[in-house]
Amino acid sequence: xxxxxxxxxxxxxxxxxVEALVASNGEGKVLAxxxxxxxxxxxxxxxxxxxxxLNGINGLSYIEDRGDRIAIGALTRHRELELSxxxxxxxxxxxxxxxxxxxxxxxxxxxxxxxxxHADPAAELPMLATFYDAxxxxxxxxxxxxxxxxxxFVDALTxxxxxxxxxxxxxFPILTQDAWAFExxxxxxxxxxxxxxxxxxxxxxxxxxxxxVAVMGVANTPRRLTEAESELVAMQLDDRTPDxxxxxxxxxxxxxxxxxxxxxxxxHLLAQLAKRALRTAxxxxx
Numbered sequence: 001x002x003x004x005x006x007x008x009x010x011x012x013x014x015x016x017x018v019e020a021l022v023a024s025n026g027e028g029k030v031l032a033x034x035x036x037x038x039x040x041x042x043x044x045x046x047x048x049x050x051x052x053x054l055n056g057i058n059g060l061s062y063i064e065d066r067g068d069r070i071a072i073g074a075l076t077r078h079r080e081l082e083l084s085x086x087x088x089x090x091x092x093x094x095x096x097x098x099x100x101x102x103x104x105x106x107x108x109x110x111x112x113x114x115x116x117x118h119a120d121p122a123a124e125l126p127m128l129a130t131f132y133d134a135x136x137x138x139x140x141x142x143x144x145x146x147x148x149x150x151x152x153f154v155d156a157l158t159x160x161x162x163x164x165x166x167x168x169x170x171x172f173p174i175l176t177q178d179a180w181a182f183e184x185x186x187x188x189x190x191x192x193x194x195x196x197x198x199x200x201x202x203x204x205x206x207x208x209x210x211x212x213v214a215v216m217g218v219a220n221t222p223r224r225l226t227e228a229e230s231e232l233v234a235m236q237l238d239d240r241t242p243d244x245x246x247x248x249x250x251x252x253x254x255x256x257x258x259x260x261x262x263x264x265x266x267x268h269l270l271a272q273l274a275k276r277a278l279r280t281a282x283x284x285x286x
Contacts, residue, residue, distance in 0.1 A: 001043055006051050009051070009052045018164055020050060031055070033077065034109065035102070036115075036120075054166070055075070066171070069172060075113060081112065097184075100184050116136060116167055117167055121217065127198065127216035128172075133173060135171045137169040137171070138165045138167050138168060140162055153222060176210060178201075179281045180201070181278070183197050185269050193216060194260060195215070195217045195266050196216045196273065197277050198277070199213050199274075199281050208237065213232070215253060218254075223252075242278045245278050249271070
């Protein structure tokens with residue numbers, strides 16, 4: 001199929017892009033990598049009157065070390081995140097997860113800002129933003145503001161952006177945890193996840209001093225499981241710890257049945273992934 005007719009704007013600055021969106025009166029769409037938007041246009045599930053292409057804006061693709069956090073420009077491609085030595089060193093869970101994102105052709109074009117804005121609950125980057133407690137900077141007619149992931153992701157394929165706002169940068173805190181794991185199951189490699197979990201821990205003299213846990217594919221938005229984090233830190237470490245952790249994780253999620261998998265099957269998958277992830281993290285030398 002072909003998309004419905006629309007006007008095309010190629011702004012040179014973020015301000016000009018925002019102005020174009022304002023002028024569209026809520027009928028504009030932003031084009032970044034286009035990996036989600038173009039199929040929607042071709043199937044006429046999206047019918048914008050104006051398409052605002054961000055690819056003419058210089059300075060929106062970068063990965064910067066800012067001491068206690070890594071800043072990533074919204075037009076940074078998935079492949080850049082996958083191959084970046086800085087991401088591998090400072091955000092290793094992200095580096096591991098990026099290898100699961102779709103296929104190479106999509107990773108070469110897809111952008112972090114586009115993925116977050118699309119807000120697919122089974123996509124890796126929204127989950128990573130939640131796991132790391134990232135700050136998502138957006139720009140609109142009133143200037144810039146920062147949004148936490150739990151506010152940004154409202155529902156499946158729904159974010160909190162106003163029609164004239166654009167994601168411009170994401171800041172990921174560098175975790176103090178020194179061991180980690182990322183696990184995912186999809187029907188085929190490159191498909192969206194049926195279930196996934198990210199775990200990071202920091203060992204102390206008498207057990208775990210800190211933990212970070214997030215899941216995706218088992219709710220309408222990615223979720224950070226703070227209760228599981230607290231209970232994991234309070235556990236005595238022994239051979240049964242991964243099993244107890246798995247039980248806690250599964251008790252905190254309520255997936256829906258859909259055409260890809262039943263709720264019970266997603267829970268079963270998550271239980272096994274949680275065990276595997278914690279075993280991997282605990283076996284890692286910090």
